[in-house]
Amino acid sequence: MSSQQSGFRVPRSRASQTHAAMRDEIEQAIEPILFGNMAESYAVRGRLESAFAAEVKQKYAVAVHSGTIGLFLALRACGITSGDEVITVGNSDISTTAAIRQCGAEPVLCDVLTDDYTINTELVEALLSPRTRALLPVDLYGHPANVKALRSLAQKHDLKIIEDAALATGAHDHGQPAGAFADATIFSFAPFKPLGSVGNGAMVVTNDDDIYEQLRRLTHYGHSADTTGVPSGHQHYVGEGYNVPLDGLQAAIVLTKLPYLKKWTAQRQAIAQAYHDGLKDTSARIPIFRPEASPTFRSYTICVEDQAGTYRYLRDAGIEVVLHYTPAIYKHIVYDQRPLINEQNLPVTDRLAESLICLPVTPELTKEDTRYVINKICNILK
Numbered sequence: 001m002s003s004q005q006s007g008f009r010v011p012r013s014r015a016s017q018t019h020a021a022m023r024d025e026i027e028q029a030i031e032p033i034l035f036g037n038m039a040e041s042y043a044v045r046g047r048l049e050s051a052f053a054a055e056v057k058q059k060y061a062v063a064v065h066s067g068t069i070g071l072f073l074a075l076r077a078c079g080i081t082s083g084d085e086v087i088t089v090g091n092s093d094i095s096t097t098a099a100i101r102q103c104g105a106e107p108v109l110c111d112v113l114t115d116d117y118t119i120n121t122e123l124v125e126a127l128l129s130p131r132t133r134a135l136l137p138v139d140l141y142g143h144p145a146n147v148k149a150l151r152s153l154a155q156k157h158d159l160k161i162i163e164d165a166a167l168a169t170g171a172h173d174h175g176q177p178a179g180a181f182a183d184a185t186i187f188s189f190a191p192f193k194p195l196g197s198v199g200n201g202a203m204v205v206t207n208d209d210d211i212y213e214q215l216r217r218l219t220h221y222g223h224s225a226d227t228t229g230v231p232s233g234h235q236h237y238v239g240e241g242y243n244v245p246l247d248g249l250q251a252a253i254v255l256t257k258l259p260y261l262k263k264w265t266a267q268r269q270a271i272a273q274a275y276h277d278g279l280k281d282t283s284a285r286i287p288i289f290r291p292e293a294s295p296t297f298r299s300y301t302i303c304v305e306d307q308a309g310t311y312r313y314l315r316d317a318g319i320e321v322v323l324h325y326t327p328a329i330y331k332h333i334v335y336d337q338r339p340l341i342n343e344q345n346l347p348v349t350d351r352l353a354e355s356l357i358c359l360p361v362t363p364e365l366t367k368e369d370t371r372y373v374i375n376k377i378c379n380i381l382k
C-alpha cells in the first residue's frame with residue numbers, strides 16, 4: 001500500500017513501491033501462468049520450494065496456503081494429536097494456539113523474555129507433563145527465539161520442536177537461518193511479512209524425511225507422491241488430507257522476490273538500528289538481542305508506559321503503528337470457556353501486551369521517515 005493509499009505519512013508497508021520497481025520481472029514471472037501451459041502453475045511452486053529450501057538450508061520445503069494452515073500441518077506431520085500438550089507462548093497471533101487446539105492438543109503457555117519478547121527457555125522444563133509432545137517457540141516480530149537452547153530439552157524428553165517463524169524470513173541465529181534447530185518451521189508470505197506475496201502463502205520446511213512425507217500428503221489431499229506399482233492414471237490416497245498448496249501466482253511472485261531477501265533484511269536491520277540509536281535515551285524500553293541472534297524486523301517493537309496515549313498520538317501524526325498483539329491471546333473471549341493452561345503465570349507477557357507499540361519497518365522507508373518517527377516519539381517520551 002502506498003502512503004497515499006493508506007493515508008499514513010509513514011505506513012507499515014510500501015511494498016507496492018518495490019513491486020513497481022520490479023514490474024518487468026513480476027510480469028515475466030506471471031505471464032506463463034496466466035497465458036501459458038497450466039502445468040506452469042504447479043512447476044513454479046516446485047521451483048519456489050527448491051529455492052526456498054536452499055535459502056534456509058533445509059532439505060525440504062512445502063509451499064502452503066497460509067502460515068495458519070502451515071502451523072496446523074506441521075503439528076500434524078510431527079504427530080501431535082488429541083490429548084497431547086504443546087508448550088508455546090501467549091504473545092502471538094491466534095494462529096499459534098488455534099493450530100494446537102485444532103489438532104486436539106492443549107497449548108501450555110510459557111512466559112517470555114523482557115529483552116526480545118521470545119520464549120523464556122529457562123521456564124520450559126517446569127511446564128513439562130507426561131502429555132507434553134512438542135515445543136512451539138515463536139520468532140515474534142522476526143526476533144529468533146532461542147531454539148538452540150530448547151534442543152537439548154527436546155532431545156532429553158523426546159519432544160518435537162515446531163518453530164513459528166511466520167515473521168522471521170531472513171532472520172538468523174548462531175549463524176544459521178531461522179529454523180535450523182527445529183524439526184519443522186513455518187514462514188508466512190502474507191503481504192505484510194518480510195517476504196510477502198500479494199495474497200496468502202507460507203512455507204513449511206524440515207530436514208526430516210518422514211515429516212516431509214506427511215506434510216506433502218496432508219497438503220495434497222492425502223495423495224502419496226510414491227506411485228510405485230500404482231496403475232497409470234489411478235489416484236493413490238494413503239490418508240485423508242487437505243487441499244491447501246500455495247497457488248501458482250503467489251508462488252511466482254514470491255520466487256521473483258526471493259533473491260532480494262538478503263538486501264531487504266539488511267535494510268530492515270538498518271531501520272531498526274536507526275530506531276535503536278534514536279530512542280535509546282527516551283523512556284521507551286527498546287528490545288535487546290542475544291549476541292548470536294540476527295533478527296529481521298517485521299516491526300520495531302518498543303514498550304511504553306501509556307500505550308493507548310502513545311498509540312493515538314503517533315497515529316494522529318501519520319505513523320501507522322500497530323499493537324501486535326494486544327490484548328494477549330489468552331485474554332480473548334474465545335478462551336473464556338476453556339482457558340489456556342498456565343495463562344495466570346505470565347507476568348512478562350501481561351506487561352508486554354499492555355505496553356508494546358510496533359513501529360513501521362518496511363525496506364522502502366527513508367532516513368527522513370525514520371527521523372520523523374523518532375522525533376515524534378522523542379516529543380512524547382522525553
Ligand SMILES: Cc1ncc(COP(=O)(O)O)c(C=O)c1O
Pocket residue numbers: 066067068069092093095096138140164166167188189190200201202
Ligand atoms: C506469529 C505469527 N504466526 C503465524 C501467523 C499466521 O500467518 P498467516 O497470516 O500466513 O496465516 C501470524 C500472522 O500474522 C503471526 O504473526
